Each structure stands twice: as C-alpha cells, then as structure tokens.
Amino acid sequence: MLKIDVVRSVAALRAATQPHRREGKRIGLVPTMGALHQGHLELVKVARRHADFIIATIFVNPLQFNANADLDAYPRDEATDLNLLAATGADLVFAPTVGEMYSKQFSTEVKVGELTRYLDGPARPGHFEGVATVVTKLFNQAQPDIACFGEKDYQQLQVIKRLTRDLDLPIEIIPVPTLREEDGLAMSSRNRNLTEKERIAAALLPAALRQAVQELQTGGAAAPILEKTRAALKSAGFSPIDYVELCDAETLQPLPAAREGSRLFAAAHLGQTRLIDNWPVL
Numbered sequence: 001m002l003k004i005d006v007v008r009s010v011a012a013l014r015a016a017t018q019p020h021r022r023e024g025k026r027i028g029l030v031p032t033m034g035a036l037h038q039g040h041l042e043l044v045k046v047a048r049r050h051a052d053f054i055i056a057t058i059f060v061n062p063l064q065f066n067a068n069a070d071l072d073a074y075p076r077d078e079a080t081d082l083n084l085l086a087a088t089g090a091d092l093v094f095a096p097t098v099g100e101m102y103s104k105q106f107s108t109e110v111k112v113g114e115l116t117r118y119l120d121g122p123a124r125p126g127h128f129e130g131v132a133t134v135v136t137k138l139f140n141q142a143q144p145d146i147a148c149f150g151e152k153d154y155q156q157l158q159v160i161k162r163l164t165r166d167l168d169l170p171i172e173i174i175p176v177p178t179l180r181e182e183d184g185l186a187m188s189s190r191n192r193n194l195t196e197k198e199r200i201a202a203a204l205l206p207a208a209l210r211q212a213v214q215e216l217q218t219g220g221a222a223a224p225i226l227e228k229t230r231a232a233l234k235s236a237g238f239s240p241i242d243y244v245e246l247c248d249a250e251t252l253q254p255l256p257a258a259r260e261g262s263r264l265f266a267a268a269h270l271g272q273t274r275l276i277d278n279w280p281v282l
C-alpha cells in the first residue's frame with residue numbers, strides 16, 4: 001500500500017505547502033471530485049511536467065449539483081483514490097469536509113457571465129456558479145502556480161480560464177485533452193453508474209459525434225446534421241438529450257455552420273446517468 005499525505009483543513013493545507021513554496025518550488029493543483037480514473041491521473045502527470053509539488057484535491061462539491069439525488073449517487077472511493085494518486089506521483093491530497101469548505105454563514109458566489117449562457121448553463125442552473133465558487137476557493141486555499149483541467153468538461157475549462165483572467169489570479173490554467181476508453185467513450189466517474197447494457201450503448205455518443213464532425217467539416221448548414229445526430233442518439237436509447245450543438249470554441253456561442261475554431265458539444269442521459277462529450281470540428 002502506497003502512502004500519500006492527506007490534509008482535510010485549509011490550515012493544514014497551507015502548513016504543508018508553505019515550506020515547498022519557500023524553497024521556490026512551483027505548486028501545481030489538480031481539482032477533482034474523486035472516484036478517479038486514468039483521465040484524472042493524466043491531469044496529475046501533466047501537472048508534474050509544469051510544477052514541482054502537486055496537490056490533488058478530492059471534494060464532491062454540493063454547490064455544483066442541481067439535484068440531491070445526483071449528489072447522493074455520485075461515486076466515492078477515497079481509499080482507492082489515495083492509492084492511485086500516490087502511484088501517479090501526486091505529493092499531497094486536500095480532501096476537505098463540506099463543513100470545512102462552507103460554513104453555515106457562507107453566502108458568496110462567483111458567477112461567470114456570457115460563457116454560462118450556453119450548453120450546460122441553461123441545462124444545469126446554478127452548476128457553473130457552484131464550480132466557479134469552489135475553484136476560486138481552492139485557488140485561494142492552495143495558491144498554485146498552475147492548475148490542470150480536462151477538456152472533457154470543456155465549458156468548465158473555459159469558465160475557469162475566464163474567471164482566472166477576470167479576477168487577475170496569478171495562475172496558469174493548463175488544458176488536458178480528453179482520455180477515452182477503447183470504444184471512444186470519454187472516461188468519467190459517472191460511467192461507473194452505467195449498467196452493462198447502458199455501457200455498451202454509451203459508446204454511441206462519441207461515435208455519433210465523430211460522424212457529425214465529419215459531416216460538419218464538409219461545410220453547409222449545421223442544423224440538419226445536429227438534428228440527425230439527436231435522432232441517432234434517441235434511437236440508441238439516450239433520453240432526454242439536453243443538447244447537441246455546434247459552438248465557437250472560445251465564446252461558446254452556437255454557430256449555424258462550421259468555421260475555424262468551432263467545436264461540437266453534446267449532453268444526453270442514459271438511464272440515470274448524464275453523459276457529456278465534445279470534439280473539435282475546425
């Protein structure tokens with residue numbers, strides 16, 4: 001069994017990090033909600049290339065869940081997570097309690113406008129405020145030089161880049177490409193909740209999106225291609241489909257046709273599990 005230091009309070013996090021910062025080491029942060037898979041571990045590996053002391057955080061943030069049932073169903077397996085982080089070369093784990101992060105009087109919210117008007121913004125009201133608030137807290141708590149975020153949650157990555165710039169946080173945000181299973185499904189903690197049958201059907205999401213990307217790349221109107229993709233997902237058992245949209249990769253504004261810097265985004269439910277994915281188009 002490998003060992004890794006775990007701290008659960010902000011004071012202990014600061015005490016554990018301070019000596020390394022004083023030595024001039026660059027601090028890297030990898031925020032996660034646990035139930036780790038290779039995608040998360042890739043973030044740790046990338047962080048290692050950019051920083052000397054890597055802090056991984058494990059915190060299932062209640063603020064970013066719209067439904068209590070979704071929060072309750074979120075997979076948790078801290079013992080396995082700690083082993084994986086130790087084996088991958090993280091230096092410290094910050095795993096605070098909900099009470100440590102949010103006092104009873106907690107009443108501040110970080111809200112990123114514009115980017116959150118699209119895609120998961122309307123589909124998950126309050127979600128990005130929850131994400132932006134917890135990430136701002138984690139940034140202030142750990143004071144990293146760099147932080148890694150996955151392109152799997154592409155809108156989240158854009159929201160975090162925006163808030164970092166808007167609030168003048170001296171942190172470099174490093175995007176990490178999506179790690180996928182052999183059949184193309186984006187790795188996600190939520191995949192654990194899929195039944196065997198749903199897991200097989202889930203691979204149709206990346207397959208349908210890749211097909212759409214090819215068609216979008218030939219030019220022409222996006223609407224019929226997106227509609228065909230929604231229909232394909234529906235007949236594969238996805239329901240409801242929250243969105244299949246072609247958007248500008250920077251502003252996330254929906255686009256009527258592919259152009260330089262466009263990206264395809266989808267979110268759809270399979271049974272109790274909500275899956276998201278995105279692919280570059282041009």
Ligand code: AMP
Nearest residue numbers: 032033034039149150152153178179187
């Ligand atoms: P989560 O634990 O789902 O909040 O994810 C924590 C971080 O890992 C986020 O920056 C995610 O974008 C990233 N991540 C999750 N899944 C993947 C994946 N399949 N490939 C790359 N990064 C990922």
